[in-house]
Amino acid sequence: MEGLPQDREEALEADREDPLASYRSLFHHDEGAPIYLDGNSLGRQPRGTAGALGAVLDQWRRDLVGGWDYWMDLPTVVGDRIGQLLGAGPGQVAVSDSTTVNLYKLAAAALDARPGRGVILGDGHDFPTVRYVLQGLAARSGRRLELLGTDPVEGPRLADITPRLGEDVALVCLSAVNYRSGAVLDMEAVTEAAHRAGALALFDLSHAAGVLPVGLDRSGADLAVGCGYKYLNGGPGAPAWLYVRAEAQPQLRSPIWGWFGQEDQFAMGPAYQPAEGIRRFLAGTPDVAGIMALDAGISPLLAAGLPALWAKTRRLVGLLARRSEELLAPLGARVVSPADPTRRGGHLAISHPRAWSAAYLLVQRGLVVPDFRPPDVLRLAPVAAYTSFTEAWDALDRIASVLADPAVHQDVPRKRVT
Amino acid sequence: MEGLPQDREEALEADREDPLASYRSLFHHDEGAPIYLDGNSLGRQPRGTAGALGAVLDQWRRDLVGGWDYWMDLPTVVGDRIGQLLGAGPGQVAVSDSTTVNLYKLAAAALDARPGRGVILGDGHDFPTVRYVLQGLAARSGRRLELLGTDPVEGPRLADITPRLGEDVALVCLSAVNYRSGAVLDMEAVTEAAHRAGALALFDLSHAAGVLPVGLDRSGADLAVGCGYKYLNGGPGAPAWLYVRAEAQPQLRSPIWGWFGQEDQFAMGPAYQPAEGIRRFLAGTPDVAGIMALDAGISPLLAAGLPALWAKTRRLVGLLARRSEELLAPLGARVVSPADPTRRGGHLAISHPRAWSAAYLLVQRGLVVPDFRPPDVLRLAPVAAYTSFTEAWDALDRIASVLADPAVHQDVPRKRVT
Numbered sequence: 045m046e047g048l049p050q051d052r053e054e055a056l057e058a059d060r061e062d063p064l065a066s067y068r069s070l071f072h073h074d075e076g077a078p079i080y081l082d083g084n085s086l087g088r089q090p091r092g093t094a095g096a097l098g099a100v101l102d103q104w105r106r107d108l109v110g111g112w113d114y115w116m117d118l119p120t121v122v123g124d125r126i127g128q129l130l131g132a133g134p135g136q137v138a139v140s141d142s143t144t145v146n147l148y149k150l151a152a153a154a155l156d157a158r159p160g161r162g163v164i165l166g167d168g169h170d171f172p173t174v175r176y177v178l179q180g181l182a183a184r185s186g187r188r189l190e191l192l193g194t195d196p197v198e199g200p201r202l203a204d205i206t207p208r209l210g211e212d213v214a215l216v217c218l219s220a221v222n223y224r225s226g227a228v229l230d231m232e233a234v235t236e237a238a239h240r241a242g243a244l245a246l247f248d249l250s251h252a253a254g255v256l257p258v259g260l261d262r263s264g265a266d267l268a269v270g271c272g273y274k275y276l277n278g279g280p281g282a283p284a285w286l287y288v289r290a291e292a293q294p295q296l297r298s299p300i301w302g303w304f305g306q307e308d309q310f311a312m313g314p315a316y317q318p319a320e321g322i323r324r325f326l327a328g329t330p331d332v333a334g335i336m337a338l339d340a341g342i343s344p345l346l347a348a349g350l351p352a353l354w355a356k357t358r359r360l361v362g363l364l365a366r367r368s369e370e371l372l373a374p375l376g377a378r379v380v381s382p383a384d385p386t387r388r389g390g391h392l393a394i395s396h397p398r399a400w401s402a403a404y405l406l407v408q409r410g411l412v413v414p415d416f417r418p419p420d421v422l423r424l425a426p427v428a429a430y431t432s433f434t435e436a437w438d439a440l441d442r443i444a445s446v447l448a449d450p451a452v453h454q455d456v457p458r459k460r461v462t
Numbered sequence: 463m464e465g466l467p468q469d470r471e472e473a474l475e476a477d478r479e480d481p482l483a484s485y486r487s488l489f490h491h492d493e494g495a496p497i498y499l500d501g502n503s504l505g506r507q508p509r510g511t512a513g514a515l516g517a518v519l520d521q522w523r524r525d526l527v528g529g530w531d532y533w534m535d536l537p538t539v540v541g542d543r544i545g546q547l548l549g550a551g552p553g554q555v556a557v558s559d560s561t562t563v564n565l566y567k568l569a570a571a572a573l574d575a576r577p578g579r580g581v582i583l584g585d586g587h588d589f590p591t592v593r594y595v596l597q598g599l600a601a602r603s604g605r606r607l608e609l610l611g612t613d614p615v616e617g618p619r620l621a622d623i624t625p626r627l628g629e630d631v632a633l634v635c636l637s638a639v640n641y642r643s644g645a646v647l648d649m650e651a652v653t654e655a656a657h658r659a660g661a662l663a664l665f666d667l668s669h670a671a672g673v674l675p676v677g678l679d680r681s682g683a684d685l686a687v688g689c690g691y692k693y694l695n696g697g698p699g700a701p702a703w704l705y706v707r708a709e710a711q712p713q714l715r716s717p718i719w720g721w722f723g724q725e726d727q728f729a730m731g732p733a734y735q736p737a738e739g740i741r742r743f744l745a746g747t748p749d750v751a752g753i754m755a756l757d758a759g760i761s762p763l764l765a766a767g768l769p770a771l772w773a774k775t776r777r778l779v780g781l782l783a784r785r786s787e788e789l790l791a792p793l794g795a796r797v798v799s800p801a802d803p804t805r806r807g808g809h810l811a812i813s814h815p816r817a818w819s820a821a822y823l824l825v826q827r828g829l830v831v832p833d834f835r836p837p838d839v840l841r842l843a844p845v846a847a848y849t850s851f852t853e854a855w856d857a858l859d860r861i862a863s864v865l866a867d868p869a870v871h872q873d874v875p876r877k878r879v880t
Contacts, residue, residue, distance in 0.1 A: 072523045074523065074524060080526055082526065082527045085527045086522075086526055086527040086529075086530075088526065089519065089522050089523045093519065094516075094519055097515050097519070097751070098512075100697075100698070101507065101511065101512055101515070104504075104507050104697055104698060105490045105492065105507045106492060108498055108500065108504055108506065108831060109500045109503045109504040109831065109833070110825070110831070111504075111698060112504075112698070115698055115699075141559065141560070141563060141746070142559070142720070142745060142746025142747055143746055143747070144718060144720035144721065144722070144745045144746030144747075145559060145563055145718060145720070145745050145746055148717075148718045148720075148745075168732070171721075171730075172721045172724065172727075172730045172731075173720050173721035173746065175732070175734075176719040176720060176721060176724060176734040177718065177719055177720065179719055179733070179734050180717060180718065180719030180734065184717060271747070273747065279518075279522055279750070279751060280518070280522060280529060280530070280533055280747075280750035280751070281533075281747045281748045281749040281750045281751070281752070281753075282749070283749070284746070299566075299598060299602060300562060300563060300566045300595065300598065301594040301595055301597055301598030302560070302562035302563075302566075302591050302594060302595065303562065303589075303590045303591035303594060304562070306590065306594060309590075310836065311836060312590045312835070312836060313590075314586070314593070315597070316593075316594040316597050316598065327560060327562045327563055327566075328559070328560025328561055328562030328563055328591065328702070329560055329561070329562075329689070329691065329698075329699045330699045331699040331700070331701070331749060331752055332697070332698035332699045333515070333697060333698070333699070333751060333752065333755065334699070334749055334751065334752060335699075337751065407528070413526060413527065413528070415527070417730070418728065418729060418730060
């Protein structure tokens with residue numbers, strides 16, 4: 045990859061010339077803290093978050109229940125703003141529930157819309173909650189979940205998917221960026237193939253939203269979900285979002301009939317009648333503070349713009365990839381992300397037999413916060429909005445030093461990793 | 463009812479002697495604000511909430527993804543604390559999702575556990591989201607939702623329910639306190655009758671939790687849900703909670719198979735295997751800030767204790783009831799809560815043909831914030847932890863003055879009311 049820093053001086057130079065350099069200060073960074081490469085698990089805290097929560101507290105204190113006059117539309121107002129990051133026009137994105145619950149709602153809605161088709165097509169290497177939700181829905185609806193067993197590094201390719209698409213497939217549900225390897229899916233081609241077979245296409249964008257220009261409307265995708273606490277910086281357990289293409293909305297309905305999805309909510313009438321538009325996919329009362337914090341989380345991304353963020357991300361990931369080959373491969377590590385830079389998302393995956401010990405020591409020694417995925421994968425996620433080229437440069441030196449340290453071969457306590 | 467203030471001087475005296483008087487200062491009250499009688503829709507903001515959210519922000523800033531080491535158990539730790547308010551022993555309550563989603567999960571789990579039984583028994587006068595969720599589940603599972611058409615003021619009585627309980631009933635789902643009339647259900651008797659018929663019993667405790675000593679364990683109830691933003695003071699759209707009796711847990715599983723309900727979550731294994739215990743009813747990543755705010759919301763209640771809160775609530779509601787008969791009945795209003803004080807929960811309902819205009823004027827003139835439910839009901843909810851006897855006294859004078867004002871017969875703008 046061209047234009048990558050060749051030494052630390054050039055990394056410093058790249059930071060000086062970085063058009064996004066000023067965005068770093070929109071996030072909290074503690075002095076002397078380890079280099080944070082886990083924004084794909086929990087994004088850093090924007091400086092604006094405290095103010096957003098403070099505003100909600102003021103509103104609640106002052107207006108009490110009257111606050112609902114303006115809180116009511118938050119799920120769709122902030123949904124539309126997330127839509128701007130996704131290439132989705134207004135009226136198609138809503139903030140609600142968790143990714144898991146949104147996936148459940150949309151997958152169930154899709155299955156209901158394709159009766160008589162007995163297969164759900166998923167990815168055996170997809171994020172657990174995606175596989176579990178689909179397993180559950182398959183079990184409940186008497187369908188079969190067919191999991192692609194494609195290469196875990198390269199992820200599903202069109203050529204793997206097309207042969208499995210027949211008239212028996214109701215739904216294709218895949219991730220736009222694989223949570224482990226970071227492999228990027230060709231959503232547009234997959235959607236086209238799914239539609240040719242008469243199936244609906246649903247994508248988990250948790251590792252894509254805020255990273256790459258996913259172009260949801262252009263892709264033709266029917267449905268998508270994504271989380272708010274990774275690249276969207278909404279904070280731990282932030283509410284998630286869902287996307288339903290405008291044309292698909294009238295044909296689909298959520299399996300969870302809640303009062304926030306009801307047409308005339310405050311008439312409190314006897315029979316459920318789903319609202320027009322994206323609101324029909326809401327369920328219970330929306331999490332006002334969570335949505336406002338999420339809005340603060342995406343504000344820096346909207347200001348920076350996806351093209352600039354994605355351009356920087358590609359350079360950062362490219363730098364990590366090149367330095368991993370140079371420094372970590374000789375130490376027994378293997379890059380388990382696609383070698384083709386155009387097929388990589390926002391993070392790089394490295395496998396090493398002592399990955400867990402390395403992750404433990406890196407954190408314990410205050411060097412780097414990577415992400416560990418069992419059994420042997422480190423994920424490194426440099427985030428364009430707040431990770432510098434120098435950090436990416438130094439992180440690799442530090443990881444190499446730990447992998448070269450005999451201590452990495454000693455057993456270390458096993459703790460939970462999120 | 464004995465011991466009620468007979469004049470304003472005695473109301474002031476009751477406040478001076480109120481053992482809970484000091485709890486009022488644990489909540490924000492704006493100077494000169496109207497009397498707030500809508501804590502059954504959105505509880506006041508505890509002074510501790512800002513600190514709880516600030517702590518989460520500090521943890522997130524400082525520990526980043528490492529915060530999950532201690533955030534992980536929040537749903538059950540705070541669930542157990544809510545359990546203390548409900549008479550539920552540990553390991554049976556978890557904070558998660560919204561009331562709507564929790565109701566969906568538990569009702570679906572119950573239906574799965576009673577295959578071959580084609581009827582869900584509900585209440586035609588129950589809160590809309592309860593009816594809608596049950597309608598949806600009935601439609602999806604090919605069952606029939608049978609709604610009791612009992613008196614909307616008195617709510618379902620055992621004598622109404624027992625004749626409908628046959629071998630065809632899978633689930634009885636009712637509210638412990640009716641959201642309109644405030645009628646209290648005999649959960650224990652209903653559960654016993656449901657169990658005799660082989661059905662499971664699920665209760666919505668949204669208008670009961672934090673108000674009355676519901677004695678969940680003692681009641682024998684299998685399942686319960688409730689919201690966090692009413693009497694539990696968690697803030698607008700706070701996360702909700704769910705209860706599953708310990709003995710019922712192994713037989714039940716959530717329809718939403720999410721990674722937070724998975725046995726060995728971070729092994730990220732291929733097949734979903736529900737966790738032991740209450741965790742199996744979780745779905746996606748928990749809302750950390752929301753749970754911490756909810757914890758701040760229940761802290762004053764745990765400190766005061768349900769018996770003291772309930773004793774004061776009964777006097778407050780009794781005072782409102784007596785003064786409504788004295789002052790509002792001559793103005794054409796009718797108390798539409800049970801006349802028997804032992805059958806009333808934490809709020810009083812009053813119907814009047816101009817209820818909407820009265821609510822509008824009361825708020826617009828800065829006098830009282832009541833709650834309006836279409837077509838013609840004002841709900842008045844004095845909350846033991848922060849409403850004074852003097853406020854309850856004065857509120858009735860103010861409501862009477864507005865109902866007596868010719869302006870109440872003019873049309874006023876119709877706005878959304880939550």
